[in-house]
Amino acid sequence: GENVEQHPSTLSVQEGDSAVIKCTYSDSASNYFPWYKQELGKRPQLIIDIRSNVGEKKDQRIAVTLNKTAKHFSLHITETQPEDSAVYFCAASSSSGTYKYIFGTGTRLKVLA
Amino acid sequence: NAGVTQTPKFRILKIGQSMTLQCTQDMNHNYMYWYRQDPGMGLKLIYYSVGAGITDKGEVPNGYNVSRSTTEDFPLRLELAAPSQTSVYFCASVAGNYNEQFFGPGTRLTVL
Numbered sequence: 001g002e003n004v005e006q007h008p009s010t011l012s013v014q015e016g017d018s019a020v021i022k023c024t025y026s027d028s029a030s031n032y033f034p035w036y037k038q039e040l041g042k043r044p045q046l047i048i049d050i051r052s053n054v055g056e057k058k059d060q061r062i063a064v065t066l067n068k069t070a071k072h073f074s075l076h077i078t079e080t081q082p083e084d085s086a087v088y089f090c091a092a093s094s095s096s097g098t099y100k101y102i103f104g105t106g107t108r109l110k111v112l113a
Numbered sequence: 114n115a116g117v118t119q120t121p122k123f124r125i126l127k128i129g130q131s132m133t134l135q136c137t138q139d140m141n142h143n144y145m146y147w148y149r150q151d152p153g154m155g156l157k158l159i160y161y162s163v164g165a166g167i168t169d170k171g172e173v174p175n176g177y178n179v180s181r182s183t184t185e186d187f188p189l190r191l192e193l194a195a196p197s198q199t200s201v202y203f204c205a206s207v208a209g210n211y212n213e214q215f216f217g218p219g220t221r222l223t224v225l
Contacts, residue, residue, distance in 0.1 A: 006155075032212040034212070034213065034214070042218075043203060043216040043217065043218050043219055044156070044203070044216050045216075046213060046214075049212070049213065089155060089156070093212050097163075098144070098161060098163055098169075099144050099207045099209065099212055099214075100146070100158065100161060100171070101146075101156075101158070101214060102158075103155045103156045103157075104155060105154065105155045106154070106155050
């Protein structure tokens with residue numbers, strides 16, 4: 001069935017360093033790839049997304065890259081800050097039919113001051 | 114717009130009790146979803162709906178039922194609650210012409 005694998009499950013970085021989280025999807029029909037940040041006790045919040053007709057997208061300190069051939073996409077956070085500490089989820093979705101999301105299992109990012 | 118709203122925020126059930134989790138969106142979105150998130154885990158799709166009167170099962174539908182009589186409302190029914198249903202439940206919606214899912218604030222359910 002459809003699956004999204006996410007790595008690593010936990011990631012600790014020093015403040016100011018970069019963090020990279022990687023996801024792999026299985027459904028070739030997937031064409032929309034969002035990343036969500038979830039703080040403790042809160043709902044997931046969209047931080048960046050990318051469509052399959054684009055290879056890279058950047059928004060200030062965060063960027064997402066997509067390799068359709070390899071079915072990989074990655075989240076890059078530069079100049080990390082303590083407030084970046086949270087759980088990050090990737091997801092894959094198709095715009096045809098149901099718009100269902102398949103979520104990765106999450107990465108707990110800790111930014112050490 | 115209030116976006117996606119959920120009630121209640123918290124609930125404690127005894128084993129075997131039933132309850133309905135309410136979800137409402139005021140964005141006129143056709144697509145709505147129910148997820149559960151167990152502690153330290155990702156989101157699992159329970160049920161979804163592509164429009165009023167149409168619902169379908171997700172990854173983990175057992176023990177739950179849904180209905181979609183209006184575009185705005187998508188209630189989730191738990192019959193015969195079990196400890197395994199202790200989780201945080203999120204409702205979400207999508208417009209359909211763009212993929213972004215909007216999440217409600219969640220309902221934290223404990224079954225004892």
